[in-house]
Amino acid sequence: MSFSGGSFANSNDKGEPGDFEFHAPLFDSELEAPEQDPLQSFIEQKAGQEIWREYTPSSSDNIWTFFQNQSLSELDLIDLFKVDKAEAYLADLEPVETIRYQLYGNNRLARLSLTMKSGETVLLQKNEDSLFALSINSGDQLPEFKTFTGEIQGSLYQSARKSGVSTSAILQFATIFQWQIDFNKDLRAGDHFELLIDDSLKNSEGFDGNILAARLYQEDETHTAVRYSDGQYYTPEGKMLSSSFSRYPLGKKSRISSGFNLARKHPITGQIRPHRGTDWAVPVGSAVYAPADGVIVKAQKNHPAAGTFIEMRNGRRYVTRYLHLSQLNVKTGQQVRKGDLIGRTGNTGLSTGPHLHYELFVDGQAVDVMTAKLPTGEALQGDALTRFQIATHPLISAMNQDQAETLIAREENLRPKAD
Numbered sequence: 001m002s003f004s005g006g007s008f009a010n011s012n013d014k015g016e017p018g019d020f021e022f023h024a025p026l027f028d029s030e031l032e033a034p035e036q037d038p039l040q041s042f043i044e045q046k047a048g049q050e051i052w053r054e055y056t057p058s059s060s061d062n063i064w065t066f067f068q069n070q071s072l073s074e075l076d077l078i079d080l081f082k083v084d085k086a087e088a089y090l091a092d093l094e095p096v097e098t099i100r101y102q103l104y105g106n107n108r109l110a111r112l113s114l115t116m117k118s119g120e121t122v123l124l125q126k127n128e129d130s131l132f133a134l135s136i137n138s139g140d141q142l143p144e145f146k147t148f149t150g151e152i153q154g155s156l157y158q159s160a161r162k163s164g165v166s167t168s169a170i171l172q173f174a175t176i177f178q179w180q181i182d183f184n185k186d187l188r189a190g191d192h193f194e195l196l197i198d199d200s201l202k203n204s205e206g207f208d209g210n211i212l213a214a215r216l217y218q219e220d221e222t223h224t225a226v227r228y229s230d231g232q233y234y235t236p237e238g239k240m241l242s243s244s245f246s247r248y249p250l251g252k253k254s255r256i257s258s259g260f261n262l263a264r265k266h267p268i269t270g271q272i273r274p275h276r277g278t279d280w281a282v283p284v285g286s287a288v289y290a291p292a293d294g295v296i297v298k299a300q301k302n303h304p305a306a307g308t309f310i311e312m313r314n315g316r317r318y319v320t321r322y323l324h325l326s327q328l329n330v331k332t333g334q335q336v337r338k339g340d341l342i343g344r345t346g347n348t349g350l351s352t353g354p355h356l357h358y359e360l361f362v363d364g365q366a367v368d369v370m371t372a373k374l375p376t377g378e379a380l381q382g383d384a385l386t387r388f389q390i391a392t393h394p395l396i397s398a399m400n401q402d403q404a405e406t407l408i409a410r411e412e413n414l415r416p417k418a419d
């Protein structure tokens with residue numbers, strides 16, 4: 001590899017941040033994309049074309065960038081805009097919380113569901129004439145729901161499918177509790193689950209709506225989640241289920257020497273060299289902290305491009321990476337909590353000066369950490385909490401009732417038989 005105009009420093013060079021104009025983003029392409037969440041891979045394999053994919057639009061996204069990012073056919077984009085009233089929902093993604101979609105063929109859209117921040121759900125689905133039709137669930141009143149219960153025997157996938165839960169709902173379930181439970185290893189045989197799933201779009205074939213409430217009974221703990229009108233999941237006490245996710249893995253805000261830019265031109269050669277991360281110019285030895293709870297996938301030294309680096313999975317959908325470090329404070333496989341010291345910045349690997357190169361992947365896609373939508377982990381208080389509890393009470397009590405029945409049934413099984 002040749003590179004003119006700059007000089008690459010060798011591993012472990014010490015120094016103050018200098019001129020980063022020449023910081024070449026060449027190494028980005030040399031680290032492969034992180035591996036998917038094993039549960040996601042497994043379900044994709046099992047469900048094939050039936051898989052519902054999920055996408056959380058960032059503040060810089062629009063429907064066009066979404067289509068581009070997901071490599072969807074432009075023909076479908078054109079057809080979507082032909083649908084009466086569809087433009088009102090597609091023209092601006094700001095009010096959209098989550099996009100889910102199902103494909104056929106390579107890149108053709110079978111169904112597209114928009115979950116709005118207002119709680120509304122919009123479904124666009126192709127009919128037999130290959131035209132999209134639109135249906136809306138306003139989310140105003142307590143929606144009709146279907147209850148699914150089951151016991152974990154074998155994998156989550158097998159157990160939930162046995163109870164009639166769709167693959168889409170299984171992934172939703174694993175996403176809702178992604179900060180509490182690692183579904184790849186924390187489930188035990190005998191754990192019980194209960195799901196209330198929105199059934200008001202039931203006429204739309206193949207689609208099952210959002211999970212409205214979910215509960216997982218484990219041996220020593222019960223996790224409960226309920227969906228509120230903002231599309232987020234909370235505990236019955238009004239605490240958001242997500243971990244809070246910091247935008248900055250460094251102790252203090254530092255200068256961005258090179259931002260996320262998929263169309264960046266090399267300053268000397270003029271070639272397009274995408275930069276799939278954010279660089280902060282900081283002195284060697286600056287502390288790097290976990291931005292959210294997670295598990296270390298890789299903590300490795302001497303990578304020719306990345307130098308000393310860390311890859312971390314945060315929840316089910318996020319992966320973060322930290323390159324050119326001088327020191328590792330964690331090991332592969334280790335669990336970390338938000339705020340834990342994981343390493344120190346450096347100038348190792350292919351790096352032209354001391355800095356941290358930080359990458360964020362959401363659902364396997366490299367995104368700009370400065371604009372990505374990140375979970376906040378807030379707790380409702382005061383009037384907001386009261387409104388939340390009034391609104392969600394029917395769902396919680398619908399589950400409690402079933403729980404009571406389950407417990408009675410279990411107790412009856414345990415009771416010694418009278419002779």
Ligand SMILES: [Zn+2]
Binds near residue numbers: 258275278358
């Ligand atoms: Zn970089």
